[in-house]
Amino acid sequence: MEWRFVPEDGEKELTNAELTSMPRDFLEQALIDRVNQGPVKWDMWVTVGQPGDAETDLTVLWPSDRQEFKAGTLTFTSATRQEGTKCKNINYDPLVMSDGVTPTEDLVLLFRSPSYALSFVKRLQGQ
Numbered sequence: 072m073e074w075r076f077v078p079e080d081g082e083k084e085l086t087n088a089e090l091t092s093m094p095r096d097f098l099e100q101a102l103i104d105r106v107n108q109g110p111v112k113w114d115m116w117v118t119v120g121q122p123g124d125a126e127t128d129l130t131v132l133w134p135s136d137r138q139e140f141k142a143g144t145l146t147f148t149s150a151t152r153q154e155g156t157k158c159k160n161i162n163y164d165p166l167v168m169s170d171g172v173t174p175t176e177d178l179v180l181l182f183r184s185p186s187y188a189l190s191f192v193k194r195l196q197g198q
Contacts, residue, residue: 072120073133076113076145080105099153106150115142126175162191 085093094100105111119138125131153159166174166184174180 073118074142075116075118077116079112079114079144102147103150103152106147111147111150113145115145116140117142127177129177129179159194163187 102111116139118133119140120126120133121137124133124137164184164187165180168174
């Protein structure tokens, strides 16, 4: 099974020049500004794999005929700056899973835990 979140507002790509000219936390302010206009929603789409589909190499795409379904919608109705809030001290770790759920041997997934931990420490240090 694979999943993805698709923004109901659509996607916007930024050029490298736009990205380098933006403030460090521009996405945080953009989310706050957008939520102030009304709820922000992402649809969660799940793709059901079949035997033989690659589970350990994200560069191998599954065939386009795989069954997909909309599993739900994530909705934000408010957003605040992270600085000074309780969420600043939370580290997201994709390998902390519910009982009965196990990770694949995908190297990118396995690398995320230590890289997120490093990012968390740098955030706490103000870097």
